[in-house]
Amino acid sequence: MRTRLLGLALAALVLAGACTGAGPAVDTSHTLTVLAGSELKDLEPILPDIKKATGYQLSLKYTGSLDGAEAIVDGSDHSDMAWFSSGNYLTLLQGKSGKITAQQPIMLSPVVIGVKHSVAQSLGWSGSTKVTWADIANAAKAGQFHFAMTNPAASNSGFVALVGVASAFAGTGGVVDSSSIKVDRLKDFFSGQTLTAGSSGFLADTYVRRQDTIDGMINYESVLLSLNAGGKLHEPLDLIYPKDGIITANYPLMLLNASKRDAYDKVVSYLKSAEAQRRIMTQTGRRPSIPDVQPDSRFSTQLLVELPFPSNLDVIDNLILAYLDQIRPPAHTYFVLDISGSMDGDRLNAVKKTFDNLTGADQSITGRFARLRSREEITIIPFNGQVVDDRSFSINDVSASSPDLAAVRRYVDGLRANDSTAIYDALIRAYQDAAAAKAGEPDRFYSVVLMTDGENNSGNDANGFERFYNSQSTDVKAIPTFAIIFGEASPQELNDIASLTGGQTFDSRNVSLPSVFKVIRGYQ
Amino acid sequence: MSRILGIGLAVVLAIGVVVAIVVSFTQNHNQASTHLTVVHGVIGSEKLPFFQDQDVIAEFHARGYDVQVDTAGSRAIATTVDLSKYDFAFPAGEPAGIKIQKDHKAKAIYQPFYTPMAIASFKVIDDLLKSQGVVTTVNGADMLDMHKFLALVAANKRWTDIPNNTTYPAGKSIVITSTDPTTSNSAAMYLSIASYVANSDNVVQDPSQADKVLPTVAPLFTRQGFTLSSTEAPFEDYLSIGIGKDPLVMIYEAQYLAHLAAKDGSIKSDKVMMYPNPTVYSKHTLVPLSASGDAIGRLLTNDAKLQSLAVKYGFRTSDPNAFSKYLTDRGVAPPPQLVNVIDPPTYDNLEALINGIAKLQTQVKGG
Incomplete structure (x- = not known):
């Protein structure tokens, strides 16, 4: 009996082995890699359901939408699928290369304006369906409306808001083109922007932190709805849908690896099922993309006029560059750079490479947007056991031969590494400088970038810095520090600095320093 | 132990x-597979649901064929797709089909089913356009007068320019949403219609006529801004996002009818389908590239089962009664017999028009 059973089992196994060997080359992997926008993190609770229904596990890798599009088109990313809030930019960037094999919109969220209820009331916007982008520009210009919006060069919500407001001001009824970018009117509008960020999620978090000094925020309807439901707001946000039009994110799931077609079809068919659509709506506050599931009572039934999106990459480039060089409130960034002994060699060379890129060497699309921009002020504070120097540069000329950019490059190139590490003394210097600068020019975006490869071993300690920071005015405390974990830096030390100041840490232990700086530029 | x-x-x-x-x-x-001849085809994406239908697969199996398809834009099939690995090409439009036939010296072509171009819209929009005399009801079907429509576009009229418009107060230009003519057949069909109208009701016959009508027809596309490359995509947006995005969408009649007949709840009473007048038939054209591809063309044309299954996807076939009956059985009024149907330009003339539009699209920037 025993022998017989064993014999049967063995026969089955042998058969299985033979079959596997002879069968066609079918990809049996049940993990699908997805390059995704960071705003899709809120879908993570739904991933197990997708696996249960389809047998496929989606493995999401997060990135910014422009960065992601660039990585897909230049071939440096090999994900099976892409999932961003919009596929338009990738579609334009891919040209005729056919990287996108299929795409299906999964859910919808318009980019709209959340306005504090009391402010909306005093501006006459509360409950109104007649507010236009021009009304908002007028309120901003009059100093009655201060808002947060992400950087259009880094994040889709800011990008489509810029396209929306530019189309509305173009006044042609059609799509905005480079000749109809109304810079003066856009400057009025963006004179009200007092907070920027590199991602929609960070923007929402920072809004919560600084809500008493800001009147509202441009973001996805879904983000605004979840903030209102989240219990962290002192005052709810009224959602304003400008009458002249908005742009809706439709979150297409895009197939890049054609050999995964069957898996893709299964996943899409589940995601478009009524069950999944209801779950997504409830969980994430996004509107369903199928007509059989009706949006619930949280969603406005106002007619949402959808504005056309540019068909041309040059228009998009020109619009973003106009925003960066002419329209937005300019930035003043304090680069606090460790030049202690351990930075000698490759590490300091990486810093130099970074500044080469920021002053024009990086010719990629995202590299051009990350470059130092016109009207920008930067202050470089190199430090070792003490603050070594404190040098400011004004950027006006952003051409290839710009002397302004050359001066920055030359200065960083001349840095030499030695001695110990006084992180907090250098940070305190940056905040002292920034406090003075902000008193004189309050309308810039101020931030500190701290790059260090070691732990503090000289001068003030963390407590000393915290005491200093807490003694500062609200205006100064609103200046975030973006800290880069490099080499043997202490993640804990830097996380503490970031969370104290409302900034964020970026890990450069496995990612090149220039690419981390590029991401941070989206936050400035 | x-x-x-x-x-x-x-x-x-x-x-x-x-x-x-x-x-x-x-x-x-x-x-099972060893009995079947595997046939590879490249088809326009609009026919994928048909080829994925279990009954279609079963009928091909019963006839001894396992048909494997890849999808591509119809214009791409005629130009950039490497056809050497396929037994047949099956683009949506006749011009692309004829071009492939010429390039590959195929003896025959098959046109097993066809569908007219139509416009998916909304009751509200239909009423507004009727108030302007742009849409009229002929034999129970709403027809959009392309001459009057081109006049609206020439004057860059916006929805808010329509007098007494309280139902759709959108300040954007009146356009019909289409796909990208440089990649997609349905937009090329729209261009065929518009160029005919702009050419004083004559099919564009040569490149000089194409140049002449370009200024009139180009705004239909450039004013839309970004367009998608697959005909399914704008129709999906129409169904899901609705009137705020695309009040008028150029589609294949088959797309609309398939949803209506399937009773999947996607076409509610606020939606209507109208026809451009004149319209054009998109004749799905199978070009055989091998003997087995030829067999598939024959089967699709002559096999009664496959012909009747095509009707399920909204396609019109050689048997108009089957089409009407299928729809009537499902409570859908059969669509009208269309009388004002024009021919598309030849492939080369259509190419001249498309390339002209493409050039203008890249120039829509001003620096």
Whole structure:
């Protein structure tokens, strides 16, 4: 009996082995890699359901939408699928290369304006369906409306808001083109922007932190709805849908690896099922993309006029560059750079490479947007056991031969590494400088970038810095520090600095320093 | 000890059973496959649901064929797709089909089904356009007068320019949403219609006529801004996002009818379908590239089962009664007999028009 059973089992196994060997080359992997926008993190609770229904596990890798599009088109990313809030930019960037094999919109969220209820009331916007982008520009210009919006060069919500407001001001009824970018009117509008960020999620978090000094925020309807439901707001946000039009994110799931077609079809068919659509709506506050599931009572039934999106990459480039060089409130960034002994060699060379890129060497699309921009002020504070120097540069000329950019490059190139590490003394210097600068020019975006490869071993300690920071005015405390974990830096030390100041840490232990700086530029 | 061995054996046995089931399934499949001739085709994406239909697959199997399809834009099939690995090409439009036939010296072409171009819209929009005399009802079908429509576009009229418009107060230009003419057949069909109208009701016959009508027809596309490359995409947006995005969408009649007949709840009473007047038929054109591809063309044309299954996807076939009956059985009013149907330009003339539009699209920037 025993022998017989064993014999049967063995026969089955042998058969299985033979079959596997002879069968066609079918990809049996049940993990699908997805390059995704960071705003899709809120879908993570739904991933197990997708696996249960389809047998496929989606493995999401997060990135910014422009960065992601660039990585897909230049071939440096090999994900099976892409999932961003919009596929338009990738579609334009891919040209005729056919990287996108299929795409299906999964859910919808318009980019709209959340306005504090009391402010909306005093501006006459509360409950109104007649507010236009021009009304908002007028309120901003009059100093009655201060808002947060992400950087259009880094994040889709800011990008489509810029396209929306530019189309509305173009006044042609059609799509905005480079000749109809109304810079003066856009400057009025963006004179009200007092907070920027590199991602929609960070923007929402920072809004919560600084809500008493800001009147509202441009973001996805879904983000605004979840903030209102989240219990962290002192005052709810009224959602304003400008009458002249908005742009809706439709979150297409895009197939890049054609050999995964069957898996893709299964996943899409589940995601478009009524069950999944209801779950997504409830969980994430996004509107369903199928007509059989009706949006619930949280969603406005106002007619949402959808504005056309540019068909041309040059228009998009020109619009973003106009925003960066002419329209937005300019930035003043304090680069606090460790030049202690351990930075000698490759590490300091990486810093130099970074500044080469920021002053024009990086010719990629995202590299051009990350470059130092016109009207920008930067202050470089190199430090070792003490603050070594404190040098400011004004950027006006952003051409290839710009002397302004050359001066920055030359200065960083001349840095030499030695001695110990006084992180907090250098940070305190940056905040002292920034406090003075902000008193004189309050309308810039101020931030500190701290790059260090070691732990503090000289001068003030963390407590000393915290005491200093807490003694500062609200205006100064609103200046975030973006800290880069490099080499043997202490993640804990830097996380503490970031969370104290409302900034964020970026890990450069496995990612090149220039690419981390590029991401941070989206936050400035 | 013996208990542990027993459990171990049971596990092995269980695995054995599972494996055996998979094997037998695989073997069955393989056995079936050995009887079937595998045929590879490249088709326009709008026909994928048809080729994925279990009944269609079963009928091909019953006839001895396992048809494997890839999808691509119809214009891409005629130009950039490497056709050497396919037994047949099956673009949506006749011009692309004829071009492939010429390039590959195919003896025959098959046109097993066709569908007229139509416009998916909304009751509110229909009423507004009727108030302007742009849409009229002819024999129960709403027809959009393309001459009057081109006049609206020439004057860059916006929805808010329509007098007494309280129902759709959108300040954007009046356009019909289409796909990208440089990649997609449905936009090329729209361009065929518009160029005919702009050319004083004549099919564009040569490149000089194409140049002449370009300024009139180009705004239909450039004013839309970004367009998608697959005909499914704008129709999806129409169904899901609705009137705020695309009040008028150029589609294949088949797309609309398939949803109506399927009663999937996607076409509610606020939606309507109208026809451009004149309109054009998109004749799905199969070009055989091998003997087995030729057999598929024959089957699609002559096999009664396949012809009747095509009707399920909203396609019109050689048997108008089957089409009407299928729809009537599902409570859908059969669409009208269209009288004002024009021919598209030849492939080369259509190319001249498309390239002209493409050039203007890249110039829509001003620096």
